[in-house]
Amino acid sequence: MTLGARRLLPGLALLLLAAWFVLPLVPLALWGLADRWSAPAVLPQEWGLSGVAEAAEQGAGSGVVGSLALGGLVAMLATPLGALAGRALASRHLPASVLVGAVLLSPLVVPPFVVAMGFDVLLLRLAVPAWAGVVLLLTVAALPYTTYVMRTAYGGYDQGFDDEARTLGASPRQVVRLVQVPVLTPALAAAAFLAFLVGWSDYVVTVLVGGGRLVTLPLLVASATSAVGNEAQVAALSLLAVLPPLALLLIVAAIGRRGRKVRA
Template identity: 40%
Template sequence: MRRGAGAGLLAVGLLAPLVPLLLWAVAGEFRYPALLPTFSGRGLALLGDAAVRSAVGTSVLIASSVAVLATLAGAAAGRALGLYAFRGRRAVQLLLLAPVLVPTLAVTLGIQVFFIRYGLTDTVAGVVLVQLIPTVPYASLVMASSFASFDPDVEDAGRVLGAGPLRRLRHVTLPAVAPGLAVAALFAFLISWSEYILTLLIGGGTVQTLPLLLFASIGSADLAAAAALSLVIAAPPLLLVGLTARFLTGDRAAVVGFGRL
């Protein structure tokens, strides 16, 4: 009973900030001291525009690609950091964290020259690559923690029993580190999904994602469009965190990442 009440309160607390966005999305006018706006469907109707649909598809493509690549790179780095003690390990950890310790704008301006030289600016591929800079460090840290509790002797046992590398990877290693992979992919997806500066500088305004459309709406003072786009941007993270929590805990009552309360 208390668990259900706690889950309900958390859900209300997390979803409450979305209520003003919903009101602005359906607002025609919303002037003080009115408690409710005059309703209009213009904000929500904008979500059907071709530009918005294209931005949604581009955002999903970029965030999914970044999540996969960052998780793969993070798994490789995390295995080395989590399982092995070697000279310079701390230095490697510091180097992995360096991109998130330095301001994003400074990092991007420093590498933009190389992206221009190799023709990666104004392309989806360039945006995906540049977004690996802030996502790989987080994925690496998550996977290092996951592999730190992994016993490599289990893989040796599979080898003794005749399992080849692929079978060991599929039946031994991946099930053991699956929660870490899920969390690393989730972090990478969420960081990419809401990224603005890197996308703008490398994409050059040609690669249109939802955050770029959102900031353009805010800059033009179109609050109805900005609120509607904010709801679209907020929906996938809430859904993914809830699904990840259910995967990690097996709790059908998992509420946006809190699992068993």
């Protein structure tokens, strides 16, 4: 393989990856801008924003706020907990680390429907508010992702940074705040992004435990898809559910690139 071909491969792979993400959004974008699109026409016969208007009337704004709040709370709780768990597992000094790791990863094995149904009764008997129960269960569901990311990050972390900071007189809190957090910022951003996605995209736990009192975008999308003839509204809501995580993904990627430059 020539040197020119080797240089082209990363760009080609990035282009294919971008196409993999973008191409499924093209039909949604067309439907979202279509007032009328019937077969066998390749493109909409009438263009307009009726789907966007219908989505707004159905509470798209409230759904965005609810999803952002839910995803943000889950990320705020699951990221530091995952960092603590990942650090403990990576240190290899934790007793029964294999068992602890298996317990932390267990939410990936149990179906969310079973967990939601089982804990719904318990939360009701304990008089836990619906929103708090949803946040609690989704935080537990996000822990496997944040723990795995941070365990990998701490596994490659050079403890010499901590030793040098302590030699210079830094306290344990200063070591964490001034040394570990800056070095591990890309991993923390990736863990927070995954935890945010768990809260942002959840439907089962929100509808079962929340009981419909917590309005999020997935609930609005599911409600809209149950009807017939409102494809434009469904497309607008679906695009609204995709764009914020995509923007966050770009931010996380930028943080990762900046972190690699700093380490280099």
